[in-house]
Amino acid sequence: MISYYEVLNHRSQRRLSEPEVKAILETVLIQLVPLHSQGKAHQKISLQTLQQEGQQTILLLKHNPNVSGSPTQDIYDLGLVALELLTGQVPSPRRRHPDWDWDKHCLISDQLNAILEQMVTPNPDLRWQNASQVLSAMGVVVPATRPPLKLWQWGLVGAATTLVLVVGGLAIGSQFIPALRTRSPSAIWSWQMQRDGATMFRGNLERTGVYPPGGPTELTQLVWRFSTQAAISSSPAVSEGIVYFGSWDRHLYALDANTGQERWRFRTQAVIGSSPAVSEGIVYFGSHDGNLYALDANTGQERWRFRTQAVIGSSPAVSAGVVYFGSHDGNLYALDANTGQERWRFRTQAVIGSSPAVSAGVVYFGSHDNHLYALDVNTGQERWRFRTGDGIFSSPAVSAGVVYFGSHDNHLYALDVNTGQERWKFRTENWIGSSPAVSGGVVYFGSGDNYLYAVK
16 A cells, blocks of 8 residues: 555656546545544544555554544644645645635646535635535435535536526526536526525525516527626525626625626625525625525615524525524524514524525524424414434425425425324435425426426
8 A cells, every 4th residue: 555645756747637536536425424423533534544545545544533523623734635636736725824825836627626615625614524415515425324414505506607698588607517517406487586586595484496577488599698607506696777686706696687887796705605685775694604694685784693603504584574594503593584683592403404485474594403483473482393214405495384304314205284294295215405496386306317307
């Protein structure tokens, strides 16, 4: 066997290619899954402990894994090793300088760049939390021994860096990286309808994913495109002639819907994957820096911000002067839309990446603790909960007295909105992170088995 430190030194250019590094990452992460599922960590990942034997990569255990070790530290260390292999700079300058920009020293895809950015972020709360999460983001089927998943990243992976406007009718979309398209739960088209003065993710408070204004029936031309400095996975919201969206370059943007010209931008401290909601002249969105922001829709000036204890990937819902959203700290929050003051919070046992749906005085959302919850919008009191066999990232859709949602246990569920009793469930061959669309008595949704389904 030979260490990857030696492998790197034997290369004429002292660096490895992206396919080589991705293969190494995949192999090592799969080795880490059983360890991380027990809450343990390797704690000694380096170019020296990564060994090559023939064509295989082997992660050597230098000691007995520490039960109290942090899997997030393994993710950080493995990310730094990947940067060292890609750039040939050992030790990686990122170890000493958190703002070091490796883009100037290697040419890699937006997909890998975004994954590495989440691996080596200095704040452990903003990192991928275990090997299973990183594998999922890479589009690799997570080994069956995985622990309950905390997959807030599902809503973040799979976007390129250009916002595109096309016409035939009119639609707003984001340009996805093909390699990740099958693993992204975002809709291709993200036109937002307005109702009661509010514009938000999946078109309405019920999150049904139906957009009456319609999209193009024929593609006739590219009207404009706008480039940011990183991937875009936030679905755009269109209100009063302005397009609002977030980017992995940490900015929320406001563009003229007709011309694509920038009106303003607002910088946060981390990736923005949350899709904005616009109501009463205010734009609401979450950031991976843990804040829910409220900005003036016309100027981009900050009205207020609310700090949670972890990443916010959930897209807010705004109803009757209250903003509802989930956080990776396990809480569903209800805030006063004008002041940002907390009305109430509801604690679950795991990350909330699901975006809440609001209907008839009830807010519905899923958690990675395997439950779908129904709460009273005014008090936050639990009406009911329904347990599935795995985590729920899918945002629920409410229609005609039924709430529909997918689970990572491979099922689409239909529950009675009043009682939480199961009406029916439909099994696919893989996880369901897709948020269902409901129209004309048919439920449309995607699965990790590569199929789009229509059921009734």
